[in-house]
Amino acid sequence: MPFPERLIEQIRQKVDLLELVGEVVALKRVGRNYAGLCPFHPEDTPSFFVHPERGIFKCFGCGKGGDAITFVMEYYRMSFPEAVRFLAERLGIPLPTEEAGQSQQKSRHELLFRALRVAAQFYQQMLEAPEGAVARAYVLQRGLQSETLQRFGIGYAPDAWDALVRHLQRQGFHEVVLEEGGLVVRSEQGRVYDRFRHRLVFPIHDPIGRVVGFGARRLREEEATPKYLNSPATPIYDKGRLLYGLYQAREALRTNGYAVLVEGYMDALTLHQAGITPVVATAGTALTVEQLRLLRRYCQQLFVVYDADRAGQQATMRALELALSEGFEVKIVLLPEGEDPDSFVRAQGGEAFRLRMRHAVPFLDFVVLHYQRQGMLESPSGQAQAVRHVVRLIAAVPDRLLHDFLIRHVAARFGLSESVLYEELANQQRGRRSETVAARQPAPVPSAQRVHPPPGTKAMELLPEEQQLFRILLMNPSLWSEMIQGEGVTLVSEQAQRLWDVLCQLRERHPEPLAALVSDMELQQSEVGQCLMELVFVAEAPSSRWSELLLETPEPDARQILQESLLRLRLRRVEEQLHQLRQQYGQLHSWEEQRQLLQQIQQLALQRQHLLNQLSGGS
Known part of the structure; x- marks a missing residue:
């Protein structure tokens, strides 16, 4: 059954997005946002931002954005129900009681995580049991303390063919799940047996602490088996994507x-x-x-x-x-x-x-030392090989500014001209572009105080006043009534009209359009949804007052800026109409038509002056 909306809203209200994201991304405060390297695509300069008070995130590099549930789904590759359960358990929010048989509908991933968690607990218990005496003696010999063993969950796989199999089957796990999780091996006769036997076991965790696999060291040195065995690749474990101890x-x-x-x-x-x-x-x-x-x-x-x-x-x-x-x-x-x-x-x-x-030795000095230890710096050909290796490493550095400093260092070390080294650097860079791992260019360093979205984003297709207007309404929904008072809203660009239509639909669904937006993942990924998300984070300054409006403006200031934006949009429309009428005036031959058109121009000119007076604070 679907989760009740009140549960979803409770999770969104209670979760600390800054803490959640901060567990996997190093974040630094930027104004009222927090910025870091995007966890969804490789980059050298932070383009990923979190707005903790609104509980949303946005990457201006790859476009991903949303709320805490979206983040968990994207980062941990969970389904929506899995993400809701994960956050509810994390926050201590009770879930609705499952009906009979509903537990069978849980995803395969959830079963695998649970099976590996129970297996890890079993191994830890076995380390303390009488069967674990040899393993305890080994860790004592290696100097590991009990606190370290507990912190990392170190355990022992008993010297038996089916100790774990029997334990997990008693817990209700089917052998198919155990096999898929890499805990057992199936024999040619079709029977399953424990993958790890008489070994010290090291649980491998993902970045949020879930056990996803194991490494295991043999305890009989005379055995003709690998010293270390590792879990195979499974739907939840890829050893090339995780680091032990992270x-x-x-x-x-x-x-x-x-x-x-x-x-x-x-x-x-x-x-x-x-x-x-x-x-x-x-x-x-x-x-x-x-x-x-x-x-x-x-x-x-x-x-x-x-x-x-x-x-x-x-x-x-x-x-x-x-x-x-x-x-x-x-x-x-x-x-x-x-x-x-x-x-x-x-x-x-x-x-x-x-x-x-x-x-510790910088990487250039280490490479030179490596060639020196091999005696290769005694000959010109060996020195040339060392220099090419060093320059290849310099070519790998994304920061081009560092290239100059590093090239000077190498030139001084080997007594070479910098021009020769730059020529070799250019050759290495061309070679890297032809490789499967293309050279990545560094992005411009962003301002310490402002978030600048990349050129060409959909938000930039709006007029500055339209950007202000939509952003204030998203961040200050209580000001929505300003839009339906007086003369209403005047929108100039086609993109703005599309956004306005969507914003009205969102407000019909929820008093806070932003809340409705972050709960609609399909809309978030659309062109209009991405544009609205950008507007929440963009802090560029299209007018003299916009720089005062960071991510949270006190309501009186926001109201004033909203009114100013509405006036400026009306002024744009009046000036556009004036321009069109003046062009028509020169093409008319009838005096009567000219007189009527002149009256319209005069009326619009009065409207224009009235709007200018309002903007300047006059009557």
Whole structure:
């Protein structure tokens, strides 16, 4: 059955959109809005804005916008019922009692999330049970404290073929759901058995804390099985789109403004336990663009700390270009040869690691050091190879202003002319354009105080006075009566007339047209809906008084600006009519026709003067 409208309205009134969005996007205050990098498309300059008091968001880059329910649906790829349930549970709002059999109508995703949550709880219980003695001894040996185990939900998969299967079936889950969630494997005979057995289990969470998959380390070193097993790709889990520990690190990432990127589960756990909390791990996959874009929503600086062996250094080199192309400021933390973050911190402590971070190497110096260690800088050909590699990385940096500084640094380091390096940079940039990952151009940096929508948006097709008019009515619905008093409203552009028709329809549905707009997802995605959403956030200054009208203007000021907008629109219409009549006057040959037309011109001129007097404060 559909959710009652009062429940939807209660959720919209109670939810804190700023907090909800802030869990996955680093937001900064801009006037009365909050701005950040859009979570729905890649960008280097923030074009995503949240208006917390109205409970709406808007991206001027990709056009997405709406309320809290829309955000949850878009970001977490939920259906409308799933998003409503998610927010209701988050806010402690009771849902209507489900009728018999209705639970079967829940989406497959909801069942998978619930199955993985129950599985994670089972693994945690098993770690504390007698069966988990070996696992407890292992985590003690690795120095993990109980607080860390609880915070990250570490568990133990029993040494049995069907311990989890039997537990979940007793909870009412069908084996098809378990298989789809990656919890079990089906044998050639058609029977299912536990995917993870006698392993330490690391739950993997999405950015809002839902368990979506697992990593698991073997506890028998002599076993001829992979040291680590990971959940397969499922409808709710793609290892290339998530980072281990991101959910636990999200606040530290925003607070510190940087991330420490490591490879393994234990690396992340040990650093976090040592107080280095803005740490995330790729855990089971090479670094991907999707992972970096997820991380970029929280911070801009990246410390890469991969293992200090040959494989780790090669992985660092691969990660550099990806991270630079996504707009990160990248530094590399150097560890003694043969060490990884986990072993280094356990041996020397967290303060020693922080000291290494303070002496982290900029990416250009790291590449040069890499070639130097290989002895390749001893020959001209080796130096040329190193320079080409460095310039390729510079070409990946979106900020063109940085190119000049970096090129000068390389020229000084290798004793080369800047012109030669710029020529190589141009070659590298042409090569990048032909690759599948096209070079991304930086957008202009927006003003710290104003929101400037991109040129060509539908809102810009309106006259300045029309923009004011619609925006005030959206933000101050109590002033709607001003529109039906006196001479009513005069609209000039065709776009304005279309918006007015839609606005009237919205007001028939709800006393606040903006509330009706954000509840109509189909309308939001339409051309007219996008235009109305833009008007809520746009703070450009088409008149001398518009700069005073931010996102919330006290009602007396808003009324005054509304009246001024109405007067200016009437003035535009009168001046347009005057222009047309004057053109006609010169084409008339009959004196009587000229006399009649002249009377009309004089009447319009009087109207024009009257409107000008009203605008100037006269009588």
